[in-house]
Amino acid sequence: MEKIKILIADDVEDIVNVVKKTLSLEADTFEVVGSAGNGQEALDLIPTVKPDIVLMDINMPVLNGLEATEQITKEYPGVAVIMMSVQGEAEYLKKAMFHGAKEFIIKPFNYEGLVETIKTTHQRHREMQKNIVPKEEKEREGKLLTYFSSKGGVGKSILSLNSAITLSQEKNQKVLLLDLDLQFSDISILVNKYNEQTILDLVDEGQLNTHQEIEPYLYEYNENLDMLFAPGKPEAAEYISKASIERILKTLKPKYDIIIVDTGINFDDNTLYILDHAERIFFVSTMEIASLKNTKLGLNVMESLGYDQNKVKLVINRYNTKFGVSKGDVEAVFKDGIYAMIPDEEKIVSLSVNRGEPFAGKGRLGKTKIEKAIEAMCNGILE
Known part of the structure; x- marks a missing residue:
């Protein structure tokens, strides 16, 4: 089975390390292909590491998660973004989805919640992509x-x-x-x-x-x-x-x-x-x-x-x-x-x-x- 390739974008190194350690427990399913300290770094890495999923923190320097997600959605429609935040209010959820995020997960997250969110989001996004037929393809x-x-x-x-x-x-x-x-x-x-x-x-x-x-x-x-x-x-x-x-x-x-x-x-x-x-x-x-x-x-x-x-x-x-x-x-x-x-x-x-x-x-x-x-x-x- 092809592994789900994941790019982590978070300016807090401890969070990045926790996510990597968590996903390493599912090494047969996930592959962490890179990490970024801000939204611009994430955008720059995507053509090289070709992730399926970007775990994106909402608040980051240089280019924040919302702005980066909006660009990813336009430039790399095959990549699904899961937004991460300590804020769980409805307004944050609404903003994330408006900018193109496919899912939202609240920090601190537990093992089962993170793993299941990634799997479900990846599967749903793949199914959606299969149903999109570009006009020029014909x-x-x-x-x-x-x-x-x-x-x-x-x-x-x-x-x-x-x-x-x-x-x-x-x-x-x-x-x-x-x-x-x-x-x-x-x-x-x-x-x-x-x-x-x-x-x-x-x-x-x-x-x-x-x-x-x-x-x-x-x-x-x-x-x-x-x-x-x-x-x-x-x-x-x-x-x-x-x-x-x-x-x-x-x-x-x-x-x-x-x-x-x-x-x-x-x-x-x-x-x-x-x-x-x-x-x-x-x-x-x-x-x-x-x-x-x-x-x-x-x-x-x-x-x-x-x-x-x-x-x-x-x-x-x-x-x-x-x-x-x-x-x-x-x-x-x-x-x-x-x-x-x-x-x-x-x-x-x-x-x-x-x-x-x-x-x-x-x-x-x-x-x-x-x-x-x-x-x-x-x-x-x-x-």
């Missing part, structure tokens, strides 16, 4: 983009994932990341969610015909980004047919602005289906000679399939001039040019992979070079 027709490589180990999945996050957060697009590297998938590992349901569970149970049927098999990374993971075992790939993939895409395209597909490295039936129907193919390579050779061969195959330069874009990952191959050398070989060059930031990427925490959209004050390069690539996607 008008979407997902643009299909795919990341492909003819050689493993070039960082294709890392670019797929972090591009999807960038588009969903900074460009405010409704995005689906579909992992169709069916034999050697990485996406679930890269977000530390390898025990989630996969496309194999979806296909096995035949729930392919409506968005409501497919939705339980999707992992919600944030309110604008869903993911459908590949199976965890290579042998499971043979059970995912082209027909199943076609039905899934047909069902989900109207629900998303962009569908990003991370493909396998072979030209099998499933990959060819995706490549045929993609509006744009990002062919990922590195500047190693072996990778460039395989990329040249792969691009020749794509040319024979009738894909033109408007559809196929070369992306050089881990760009570094230290190893004897320059940008000019690459451009001399690939006459259609290089669409994007992603700098080599090994430490950032390795830490991200090992922790299962994508580096895009972390809410830092300054973006790294690799984040800026991916953002520039994403700007081109939307042109």
Whole structure:
């Protein structure tokens, strides 16, 4: 069961510690993802820690709980605020609800009351959100983009994932990341969610015909980004047919602005289906000679399939001039040019992979070079 993620906003450190200790007794149900000393800090933390519930004190410096709650309700409708106060008068309750709080709890609170309030509020808010269908959702027709490589180990999945996050957060697009590297998938590992349901569970149970049927098999990374993971075992790939993939895409395209597909490295039936129907193919390579050779061969195959330069874009990952191959050398070989060059930031990427925490959209004050390069690539996607 997915834990309820909680952000605590209170300027009294003792209160924060009491709440943390109380919720730690229900570690299987709750996860405290952060704490803030005022309403502005809480607002700043939400994009990074992505809470389900904010426990918000009503009286705080800088930005008080009522003002912060009003902004959260407008900017992050998927987050429910529970107001906390030592005041239990009806006027305080009325103010809290007017500003968007979903529930109100009086300090000092007991263990059972706090736990039950959080559970009930979270469940009620989730049900309400499911019934809200944005008007624009009916008008979407997902643009299909795919990341492909003819050689493993070039960082294709890392670019797929972090591009999807960038588009969903900074460009405010409704995005689906579909992992169709069916034999050697990485996406679930890269977000530390390898025990989630996969496309194999979806296909096995035949729930392919409506968005409501497919939705339980999707992992919600944030309110604008869903993911459908590949199976965890290579042998499971043979059970995912082209027909199943076609039905899934047909069902989900109207629900998303962009569908990003991370493909396998072979030209099998499933990959060819995706490549045929993609509006744009990002062919990922590195500047190693072996990778460039395989990329040249792969691009020749794509040319024979009738894909033109408007559809196929070369992306050089881990760009570094230290190893004897320059940008000019690459451009001399690939006459259609290089669409994007992603700098080599090994430490950032390795830490991200090992922790299962994508580096895009972390809410830092300054973006790294690799984040800026991916953002520039994403700007081109939307042109």
